[in-house]
Amino acid sequence: MDIISHGVWGATIIRKPKLFIPIFISGLLPDLISTVIGFIYLQIINGFDLNFNWVALPDWSRALYSYSHSIIGLIIFSILILIFARHYLILIFPYAFHIFLDLFTHVSDPLARIFYPFVNYKPNRLWGINWWEHPWTSIVSWILLITINIGLFIYHKNKQ
Secondary structure (H helix, E strand, O other): OOHHHHHHHHHHHHOOHHHHHHHHHHHHHHHHHHHHHHHHHHHHHHOOOOOOOHHHOOHHHHHHHHHHOOHHHHHHHHHHHHHHOHHHHHHHHHHHHHHHHHHHHEOOOOHHHHHOOOOOOOOOOOOOOEHHHOHHHHHHHHHHHHHHHHHHHHHHHHHO
8 A cells, every 4th residue: 555545544543633643654654664764765875866666675675664564563663652652552553554454455575574574485475466556456545535534524523
């Protein structure tokens, strides 16, 4: 799923207006701490060429991706929230939901990625899609997000 959708899904599910930005960022975080940092690094060393290619990412960025999209990444994030922001435990859920959504929208990644580094094999996946190869998945995601948010807005407005 595209990175912005992850943030919006997190904010849609949690629905805490005062925490919108931290919740939104928490939904983006697995990609921010891996792919985005690697992309920025490539831009700096390659003179800001905007042709992005996953294969061109440095090995450390792909390793960060594997960790940030695994249970280990979720545990580390949860521990950091417990230590530094105990009152914001709710931020763990958008991070976890990001990992969950990617299980279905990144078929070229091994399903076992969630258990990385304990399991690092690539069995053939029987289900799922690569969202970047099927633009309709992003369209469906955004239609769902818009519909859910408008529906919740109308519901809460009528409830008052």
